[in-house]
Amino acid sequence: MQTPAKPVNQLFSKNFLNRLIWPLVAEQFLAMTIGACDTVMVSSVGEAGVSGVSLIDQLGQLVIQLFAAFATGGAVVASQYLGHKEQKKAQASAKQLLNLCVIAGVFFIAICLPLRRIILNGIFGALDPQVMDNALTYFVWILFSFPLLGIYNSCAALCRAMGNSKISLKVSLVMNLTNIAGNAILIYGAKIGVAGAGISTLVSRGIAAVVMLCILSQKKWPLFLEKIWKPQFYFTLMGRILKIAVPSGIENSVFHIGKTLVYSFMSTFGITVIAANAITNTVASFSNIPGNAIGLASVTIVGQCIGAGEKEQAKSYGRKIMLLSYGGMFVTAIVVFGLAPFVTKIFNLTPQAQNLAVLVIRACMVANIFFWPMSFTMPNILRGAGDAKYTMIISNISMWLFRVLGSFLISKWILRIYPGNTQFAFFGIWIGMFLDWIFRGIMFYVRFCGKKWLEKKVI
Structure with a gap:
């Protein structure tokens, strides 16, 4: 007579997963919505002001990608220590994440502040004097906000690692509403232009950083930050965080650079294509x-499973995460597919640009349903186990081969067949992007089905 298999104690309940995921969905939606409102408010300062702000925001995205990489590394290490029941090391790694983000933020101030004009000239070339003046003004305030943004991002990642994403949602709401209120007062009321936008960003990030530090300094949290006024450096723990953060940072930065190159190439297709692409990306x-x-x-869930030595549960939860991702993406894709003609009317496009945007949005939604989760949710599952180098290599190969080179060659080929038809060529850009998604998805799925990603050592 066979002995019945011993039931496996699941590490996470449905209630835990709901408390972790739904606030993250709300936080993402909040950031997108208020970000759009912020753009509208800044647009009131005029074309030169908007242009200056947009240029600095492009540079700022690279810094944000760096903080996101640090946050991923810190969340993976802290989650695995929590899963391994080593709370002291988890707390120490949390403080190292905070240290890294603050050091990086201060480093950017030290390098970029005295060289800001040289940096802008080197990247963007000879700018209109008004645009340059606005960009330089906004750049100063944004630079001083980077350490504060680093503190907020690191603390938000630690909240996710503890499974309490409600904290970051509430603080994000305060930060974004403060930014909107600051813009209203300083841009509309005091009428100080882009300086007002920069000051409100600095103040809102400062408030968010202080609130987060106050919350995580309480001893009731598994990852509370002890003696935040006293820097403590544990280089072994920093090295473990950087083991995840460096590949993730390279991956994120290369992705941003690749997107910029594609946009640069696509900008030759005319204003109709540029407008349609901008709206498609927003939607x-x-x-x-x-x-x-x-x-x-998934970084928290898989990280704690690996830390607890529950590799089979890591794989099981990985499958559940993918099912949830496919389900969520299916619902939003169907809604956006149906509402595309109505949504695009909000942006006051020409009929030609609107029709083009609707076609591309609908093509994107079909691709979202089948390919997006495997391409972008799956690598986070692998990173949660510490398999960041593999995701970096595959993402870089796929970016340059399909999204950059592929979209360029496909668009050129279409233009040879249909000379002057830049709208057909525009579809070539998106075909290259979809091929990028398909290739990554296949490679990440093959990796997930194997065992190598479960054998990575982080702690």
């Missing part, structure tokens, strides 16, 4: 919210 960002949120949650 697609909203539709990707469930997948992005579930991907962030």
Whole structure:
């Protein structure tokens, strides 16, 4: 007579997963919505002001990607220590994450502040004097906000690692509403232009950083920050965080650079294509919210499973995470697909640009349903186990081969067949992007089905 298999104690209940994932979905939606409102408010300062702000925001995205990489590394290490029941080391790694983000923020101030004009000239070339003046003004305030943003991002990652994403949601709400209120007062009321936008960003990030530090300094949290006024450096723990953060940072930065190159090439297709692409990206960002949120949650879930030595549970939860991601992306894609003609009317496009945007949005939504989760949620599952180098290599190969080179060659080929038809060529850009998604998805799925990602050592 066979002995019945011993039931496996599941590490996470459905209630835990709901408490982790749903606030992340709400936080992502909040950031997107208020970000759009922020753009509208800044646009009131005039074309030169908007141009200056947008240039600095492009540079700022690279710094944000760096903080996101640190946050991922810190969340993986802290989650695995929590799963391994080593709370002291988990707390120490939390403080190292905070140290890294603050040091990085101060480093950017020290390098960029005295060289800001040289940096802008080197990257963007000879700018219109008004645009340059606005960019320089905004750049100063944004630079001083980087350490504060680093503190907020690191603390938000630690909240996710503890499975308490409600904290970051509430603080994010305060930060974004403060930014909107500051813009209203300083741009509309005091009429100080882009300086007002920069000051409100600095103040809102400062408030968020202080609130987060006050919350995580309480001893009731598994990852409370002890003696935040006293720097403590544990280089072994820093090295473990950087083992995840460096590949993730390279991956994120290369992805941003690749997107910029594609936009640069596509900008030759004319204003109709540029407008249609901008709207498509905005709408697609909203539709990707469930997948992005579930991907962030997967780092905590898989990380704690690996830390607890529960490799089979890590794989099991990985499958559940992917089912949730596919379900969430299916719902949002269907909604956006149906509402695309109505949503695009909000942006006051020409009929030609609107029709083009609707076609591309709908094509994107079909691709979202089948390919996006495997391409972008799955790598977070692998990173949660510490398999960051593999995701970096595959993402870089796929970016340059398909999204950059592929979209360029496909668009050129279409233009040879249909000379002057830049709208057909525009579809070539998106075909290259979809091929990028398919290739990554296949490679990440093959990796997930194997065992190598479960054998990675982080702690």
